[in-house]
Amino acid sequence: MWFELIHRASSGVLLLMVLALVIIALRGLPVGHPARKTALGAGAIAIVEALLGAGLVLFGLVAENDSTARAVVIAVHLTNTLVLLALLSLTGWLARHSGVHIRSAGTLGIALALALIGLIAIGASGAVTALGDTLFPAASLREAVRHDLSPTAHLLVRMRVIHPVIAIIMGAFLIMLAGSVGRAVERARRAATFVSVLVIGQIVLGFVNLFLLAPIAMQVVHLLAADTLWIGVVVMAASTWMEPVALAAATPIETDIRAAKIRGEVAQAPRGEVRV
Ligand code: HEM
Incomplete structure (x- = not known):
């Protein structure tokens, strides 16, 4: 196709x-x-x-x-x-940054590792749900729920119920975790706010997906939001676990050359050295 x-x-x-x-x-x-x-x-x-x-x-x-x-x-x-x-x-x-120092983030660090593992579990279960929806499309939400709960239905159909359940539990955990990270780590605050907003948005998108019986456009939007949320959690974890070392400050000579370049007083010599 x-x-x-x-x-x-x-x-x-x-x-x-x-x-x-x-x-x-x-x-x-x-x-x-x-x-x-x-x-x-x-x-x-x-x-x-x-x-x-x-x-x-x-x-x-x-x-x-x-x-x-x-x-x-x-x-x-x-x-x-x-x-x-x-x-x-x-x-x-x-x-x-020019480098990072790993810092011990204690319980927050462990909770972030669990959040990353949990998000992988949500994503993997979502991929199986998407496969079930593609292979066994339902004509209505009522029919989909009846099939999901039927013990004789195909394994892929019965597994569809797992994804929303773990997504909602993990979503609540992520929102609480983002709140704690935002309060404890100044440089992770923006990523933490981004994560909280996206978790709520993603759960709403999940329900819309469910009610509309997962049309392709909604699947793409739901997957895009999942990937964006994942990036947000990765950056939030990195900002918590690692202390960035700022890019090395320019030497006084470099600063003088830059200032001269701005004033248009610098010419490039044939062999590549800078003439002021
Ligand atoms: C933090 C929350 C959530 C995340 C990170 C998430 C992530 C994902 C991912 C990665 C997929 C696979 C997409 C693909 O491979 O095409 C998926 C599929 C799916 N999800 Fe979620 N999901 C979340 C919440 C929910 C909720 C709450 C529901 C329903 C109440 C839901 C319903 C679905 C459905 C029906 C599919 C299969 C159709 C599709 O691919 O879009 N999701 N989800």
């Missing part, structure tokens, strides 16, 4: 863009900078992502295939996407 083609083409473009990011990070950042490591990690995970996608096609886990293997690979695929997004977000976050 046309959207499968779009997915494959955009995945190819994404892979090239991530590899370009790796080259830029390795060339532009000093040896030992943490963003080099996260960029390299993103490159490796992007390759795994492409292999997982290729595996789905090669093993016939597409179209009407309703096997447990397909559900497992779909959940692993979404988990891998979340890890890739986390590494890309961390690369951007870390590149703004």
